[in-house]
Amino acid sequence: MVWLYVSIGILLLIIGTAAVLYRITLYNKPKHKLIPWDMPTEEHLRHLRDVDLKLTLGWIRENLDLPYEKVGITSYDGLKLAGRYYHFRDGAPVILMFHGYHGDGPADFRGIFRMVRSLGYSILLVSERAHGESEGRTLTLGVREKYDCRDWARFAAEKFGAETPLALYGASMGAATVLMASGLELPESVRCIVADCGFTTPKAIIIKILRELKLRFLYPLVWLGDRLFGGVSLSDD
Secondary structure, X not given: OHHXXXXXXXXXXXXXXXXXXXXXXXXXXXXOOOOHHXXXXXXXXXXXXXXXXXXXXXXXHHHHHOOOEEEEEEOOOOOEEEEEEEOOOOOOOEEEEEOOOOOOHHHHOOOHHHHHHHOOOEEEEEOOOOOOXXXXXXXXXXXXXXXXXXXXXXXXXXXXXXXXXXEEEEEOHHHHHHXXXXXXXXXXXXXXXXXXXXXXXXXXXHHHHHHXXXXXXXXXXXXXXXXXXXXXOOOOO
């Protein structure tokens, strides 16, 4: 009987640890809005020693103040995904932007916004699943987001017409997302893909971080937690 209790205790410990690791890696409750206090503060950005912090924060606030049209799609698994369309010139190419892990567009693309605007291109800024104004509580490091990216591209092709060139631009997790989406059937109007500081696979980036923390031995429990509680395998890509 003692061994039964010990076995149950060990099992509960394993499942509990896996649940905690899922909350750390993939769980993210979206705030359903992008407002200034969601943006990085000077304290959060202090590690960027070579960046003018006031200038950076000014770009973020500038992005938040730009006029936009709210747009949205429904994901293949039933989530309502939100986006913001910034129109800068009739007939111009449209850049679809996908932010990073626990990020948001106005902050992650604070400098790129200015460059794209200067070129006269329009922007479709996506709130990825489990982020910002979109639904969902589990992000998947590109595993499911790649299908969302494909569906956003289809939405844009229909909204703006097949003659309007589209580009997919992703940063960090968004970069991995657009690269994974490149293997799917995309509209012919998608002319290019830009992947800024992406990673190879979800499994690879998780293992890299665990190694840096000297916690590589936890990977099986991370995998288990994400599988049990998030319904996603980090081995998928």
